[in-house]
Amino acid sequence: MIYSHSRLGTFENCPLKFKFKYIDRLESTIEGIETFMGSRVHETLEKLYRDKRFQKNNSLEELLAFYTQQWEKNWHENIKIVRKEYTADNYKKMGEKYISEYFEQYKPFDQEKTLGLEERVTIDLGLGYKLQGIIDRLALAGSVYEIHDYKTNMNPRSQEELDKDRQLALYSIAVKEKFPDAKKIELVWHYLSIAKEMRSTRTEKQLEELKKEIRLLIDKIERSKEEDFFPAKESALCAWCEFAEFCPRQKHLLETAKLSPTQFRKNDGVKLVNKYVHLESLKREFLEKIEPEIEKARLDLLEYSKQHSIENIAGSDFIARIRCYPHLSFPPEERSEIKRILIESKKINEVLDINYYELAKKLNSKEWDSKLVKKILSHALKNKNVRIYLGKKKNE
Ligand code: SF4
Structure with a gap:
């Protein structure tokens, strides 16, 4: 497997999503609107600097027209808007604002020379380990090499976090190798939502430690592959997960959310959860009498979970979470x-x-x-x- 920073991040955020995406290679046409908007902004900034290299200067209006054209050309019906209170148009306008502010902040864009755009790099981590990555923009300011990254998310990170960030630090390893004259490399993040530029650098020692850390992470993933051990890791990110319809933690919740109230109440999983919840509520008063009934409801629920490969089962007021823990005895x-x-x-x-x-x-x-x-x-x-x-x- 060819590893990349985003593959490693996917594994850390949710090993099961990693399996769906990179091992099972499940097809999903769902794309979050935030990702969609980010791609269009990246394309527009790439055009800005590519044209500049050919001595063509775009006006802001021309860039915004290109952005709109890309937006319309790439739009598809499976774009998911998780934050229901906002429309596609709100997101489109956010992208326009990011491009406009960037344009005003950096025009006439001659602070440094562009060496590469969407530059594909291979990072040698030593001991035969390799990683691939794509640099948004590689530039040269005097004798300093700069790795620029555009961020369109709304959560800028602190300086302390950026000083520990892995992605651009990893890219700097590849830049060092490609340009042996690179004595100084600066990592530059453009937080477009607040029009803020943030910078950091890394020492040789930090890069060596990073290589070691990534090698260990790759080993961990390889072990998971050998043992086919990819547990689901639920988080706020599940709302954006393009594989939620396949996920044992999400699929019953999603399927039943689409049902009418009558269909919902008739769903087998819902009925089993409601029955179990009801019996549990009676436990304190009638434990002796209803214990066998609770055990039966429990086993029915476990059987349903197994048959349908689901771990979270929706009921009317409760969700039953079925968790299976490996247990070793000696x-x-x-x-x-x-x-x-x-x-x-x-x-x-x-x-x-x-x-x-x-x-x-x-x-x-x-x-x-x-x-x-x-x-x-x-x-x-x-x-x-x-x-x-x-x-x-x-x-x-
Ligand atoms: S929905 Fe959540 S738990 Fe399931 S695969 Fe996606 S990120 Fe992982």
């Missing part, structure tokens, strides 16, 4: 051998004398070398703990 007859392996591999201090709960945590965390993990696991029993959590639904 039979007493295997413990002396496990202890011997841990002593031999000098890991014994990490799970002193042996705390089997801590040991299971370590093995599940994927921190240890996979060979060692496999060796210990051959002496363990693999089970699963399945739990149902009921969460109150948020009001729309």
Whole structure:
């Protein structure tokens, strides 16, 4: 697999989305309007600097006309607007404002010489690890190489965060290699929503540490691939996820949200959740009598989750979240051998004398070398703990 900064970021944000996108290669035509608007702004700024290299200066009106043309040419029916209170036109105007303010701020655009636009680079991380990336604009100001990146999101980051940012720092490794005369490289972010430019630099030592960090992250992804372990990681980003209709955490919620109130109440999943919620509410008063009924409702819910590959099931007022945790147990007859392996591999201090709960945590965390993990696991029993959590639904 060819890695890139955005692939790594996708894995960190949600391993399951990474699997959908880069391993299963699921097709999704859904595109968030923020991404769509960002692409059109990038294209317009690329045109500005490309024409400039050919000694053609565009007026602001010409650039805005190009932006509108690109917007209309690329528009498609699967563009998703998550923030329902805003229209496509609001987003189009935001892009126009970003371009106009950038134009006024930097005209006549001769602060530096442009060396590359949408420049594809390969980053050598050492030990055979490589990464690919695309630099929005590479420029030369005097003897300083500058890596420019346009940001169209509404959340500018602090200087402290940018000083630790990975993306442009990684690109600087490739620039250093391509231009051995590059003594100084500046990382430049243009936060277009607030017309603010922010800068940072990296030392050799920081870049070496970054290479190491990324190599470890790639190893982690490769291990996940070997074990086919890509857990879903829910977050606010799920609202923008183009694979939500395939996701076990989202698909039942999305499907049932489209139903009429009568269809919703008749949905099998909804009925099972409502029944389970009802029985749980009676538990305190009638535990003895209804315990078998609760257990049956629980098993029905688990079966429904398994059959339909869904982990979040919508009910009228609650969502049932089915979570399955790997559970390792270590039979007493295997413990002396496990202890011997841990002593031999000098890991014994990490799970002193042996705390089997801590040991299971370590093995599940994927921190240890996979060979060692496999060796210990051959002496363990693999089970699963399945739990149902009921969460109150948020009001729309
Ligand atoms: S909807 Fe959320 S949890 Fe599901 S794949 Fe997308 S980001 Fe991950």
